[in-house]
Amino acid sequence: xxxxxxxxxxxxxxxxxxxxxxxxxxxxxxxxxxxxxxxxxxxxxxxxxxxxxxxxxxxxxxxxxxxxxxxxxxxxxxxxxxxxxxxxxxxxxxxxxxxxxxxxxxxxxxxxxxxxxxxxxxxxxxxxxxxxxxxxxxxxxxxxxxxxxxxxxxxxxxxxxxxxxxxxxxxxxxxxxxxxxxxxxxxxxxxxxxxxxxxxxxxxxxxxxxxxxxxxxxxxxxxxxxxxxxxxxxxxxxxxxxxxxxxxxxxxxxxxxxxxxxxxxxxxxxxxxxxxxxxxxxxxxxxxxxxxxxxxxxxxxxxxxxxxxxxxxxxxxxxxxxxxxxxxxxxxxxxxxxxxxxxxxxxxxxxxxx
Numbered sequence: 419x420x421x422x423x424x425x426x427x428x429x430x431x432x433x434x435x436x437x438x439x440x441x442x443x444x445x446x447x448x449x450x451x452x453x454x455x456x457x458x459x460x461x462x463x464x465x466x467x468x469x470x471x472x473x474x475x476x477x478x479x480x481x482x483x484x485x486x487x488x489x490x491x492x493x494x495x496x497x498x499x500x501x502x503x504x505x506x507x508x509x510x511x512x513x514x515x516x517x518x519x520x521x522x523x524x525x526x527x528x529x530x531x532x533x534x535x536x537x538x539x540x541x542x543x544x545x546x547x548x549x550x551x552x553x554x555x556x557x558x559x560x561x562x563x564x565x566x567x568x569x570x571x572x573x574x575x576x577x578x579x580x581x582x583x584x585x586x587x588x589x590x591x592x593x594x595x596x597x598x599x600x601x602x603x604x605x606x607x608x609x610x611x612x613x614x615x616x617x618x619x620x621x622x623x624x625x626x627x628x629x630x631x632x633x634x635x636x637x638x639x640x641x642x643x644x645x646x647x648x649x650x651x652x653x654x655x656x657x658x659x660x661x662x663x664x665x666x667x668x669x670x671x672x673x674x675x676x677x678x679x680x681x682x683x684x685x686x687x688x689x690x691x692x693x694x695x696x697x698x699x700x701x702x703x704x705x706x707x708x709x710x711x712x713x714x715x716x717x718x719x720x721x722x723x724x725x726x727x728x729x730x731x732x733x734x735x736x737x738x739x740x741x742x743x744x745x746x747x748x749x750x751x752x753x754x755x756x757x758x759x760x761x762x763x764x765x766x767x768x769x770x771x772x
Contacts, residue, residue: 420568420600421474424461426624433457433468433624441476443616444594444601446632454624455604459570462602463496464489475567495561497571501553503545509556510541513563520565528563534596535559535589551582555589569601575610590614595688612652612692613771637740639722639731649724649731649742650694652771657687666711669770673737676768677711690771695731697767698743700753704762712765716741718755734763741765 420439426432433454439445447455460466462473464480464487473481480487503512517528532538535555545553554574561569575583587610593601594614605611611618611632618635620627628635635641636651655671660680667680669691676691683689704713716734724731730750732743741763745755755761 419474419476420462421472422458422462423472424458424468425470426457426461426466426468431457431624433461435621435624435626437619437626437629439600439602439619439629440617441600442598444597444603444614445617445619446611446615447602447604447619447621448606448611448615449621450606452623453606453621455606455621456572457624458621459572459602459604462568463494463570464492493565493567495564495566495569497554497557497561497569497574499573499576501545501550501557503553503556503560505545507544508541509537509543509545509548512545512556513541513560516560516563520563531559531562534592549582549585550578551585554578554586558589558593566599569597569599571601572604573606574603575605575607587613613690633740637733637742639720639733648694648696649744650692650697651741653691653693653739655689655691657683657685657689660685669768671739673735673739673741674714676765678768678770681770692769692771693741693765694767695742695744697765698734698741699764699766700732700734700743700745700749700755701762701764702753705764708764710764710766712768714763714765716761716763718757718759718761720757721750721755734761736763 419441423436425434435458447458449455457466461468461471470483471481479485480492513528535558537555537559540548540552540556548556575586591613603614615632618632619629620635620641628638628641633651633653653671655669657667658670658675659668665680666677667683668675668677669689678691714736716736719733719735722731724744728747730745730747732745732750732755734741734743743763
């Protein structure tokens, strides 16, 4: 685990966090501008000196009351909003520099990272001849070649237009499945969090509102998390069946199966789906003769207030997996919804992410 405890006071801002983060996968630090995301990342990197802070990475003390490893002695890779490459060097020379600093000379590692990020054809170019997305891919490769214990990314897509973001997101998704070190990813963009994160830390005014697995945090009724325009959850599953006649694919997850539009993915392919609360309805009995393809048994877990008094958010358990539904308060009352009630959920729309 990564244990991070920091209390820092600046005029008009205070950071007060006590976190235990997983040592694998992608943890998103999520919140509005000014919530403390970058300050926390800088404290972990040693760029922000926090007296009395504590940072322990996989049992190794990087900072406590007696110890403070300076940034250059912390085995981290840091990717900023702007790719700070050496402009006078080629891409290859930028990467060679990082590899020399790590004292790692394995050519297969170099080739593998270049292949993973799709930069083999860029090695002889100078940074000035790269697009914004290409520069960020090179910056990520350089950070990986330093053999970090933690990879830190501070809104790496914030400076890119939408087309360049769409270019680089698939490479970040590939990193998701292949990284052997934890990645802490700062973002206030809901689509990036939904596509990339395994673990979510929600920050507001320098404090942690919630931290835990992505699906669990998104399904909490007391947190103001929205995926784009609405509340909802993100589920991980696998492609289990394809219906070629109707261009559909069935995605299985621990709570059952969901039919989605077929994107041509092979059977067994891990995928991520998003279910918005506004696309989920509830019934006491399974309803036949309906256009809705996805109907699953569920149990009501809790009810919460929504943004308007006419609406309620309902947290459900579908085979142990949390799902949210948005209903009118009148509908919730008419159905006599209460924790423990067994119901059926109808899911009108399911979106494959990515």
